[in-house]
Amino acid sequence: MNSFAVTQRTQIKRLPQRGNYDRALIHQILDEGLICHLGFAVNGQPFVIPTAYGRVDDLLYIHGSPASRMLRTLKQGVEVCVTVTLLDGLVLARSAFHHSMNYRSVVVFGQAVVVEEAAEKLAALKAFTEHIIPGRWSEVRPVTAQEVAGTIVLALPLTEASAKVRTGPPSDDDADYELPIWAGELPLRLTSLSPVPDPLLSSEIQLPPSVRQYDR
Template identity: 70%
Template sequence: MHQQEPPSLRTTIKRIPQRGNYERDIIYEILDEGLVCHVGFVTDGQPFVIPTAYGRIDDTLYIHGSPASRMLKSLQQGIDVCVTVTLLDGLVLARSAFHHSMNYRSVVVFGKATLVQDAEQKLVALQAFTEHVIPGRWQEVRSPSRSELAGTLVLSLPLVEASAKVRTGGPIDDEADYQLPVWAGEIPLKLTAATPIPDSRLHTEIKAPTRANA
């Protein structure tokens, strides 16, 4: 049985609520498939939305970056943050311009981020970032040095207030429009990896990671 948290006022889907989903498994599945999140916050009266990489461990999302980052410097002050991840699955073409849509899976997370100060937890979070992009990569590369760890901030965001929203299927036209001589349907979209391009100084006998060839 899937765990489903009751939605908060902020995570309750109001626009087309039947597309909302609050099951942990669905939320985690979308987060694990995505590669980029957008972090929204307000500082000094100015709103910002910053795209960045992320990692997830159980019910916690981690983001990281330079100590000079305005985003990280702001978030570690305990301000409210909104993080979103969206996977685009297809373009939905209807018979009318009004009913065109997209198929997607998205997650919205609200909360307050906390600075990770424990060195061991910080290293585990950095491993999660790397493994999120290329599973197995952490074991292949050099681990961060002490100076690199000191020069990286890691923030954690609990996935307590989180919800998913999903659209699937074809277009929904007005009944009268189904007789129009216009093509309608879905154009599926998928993120795929192209042929890896080796670094110019790579030894020729070293092969690309398996996922990079997907």
């Protein structure tokens, strides 16, 4: 299927024209983002935790230490909400009321499950690394059995997911278009700067392809 089914939880109610359930678009936004915000409740108390993630097909992977309260809680099978937002620009209108932002966002609902199978767990760890910087997995030493055992990996199926997107110029009141006030969009982009080597790195070690070719 090319789109996710619309559910009561994923249906966009506020400005529904900005809603989108296209699977390719949702994958694209998730793949471009680097940090997600994971929401869940413990004994009725809400928590929202920023964390890294990775995606393989229609599975979103989250990982961390067995000592993590977040992961210990999620192992029990609680409902979660994951959000990823990409900020594309500030939208400057002729009135403060109509200022806005151009953005792409994804919201995912579901229940995360612990990944126990060794091959899937290793594939998830690779997905985390490749999500941060493509090509890096093959450049570093392999993970050890101890490192794998010391990491909890959770999988969240992408079954309830929706995107919300705003693009374009400001939407001012008709009367305000005649005002002598600048209006438009101030684009924002997340971009990488020049790499800074580890102070303990040998001067003989060259910049690897993953870093040299990195582009956002």
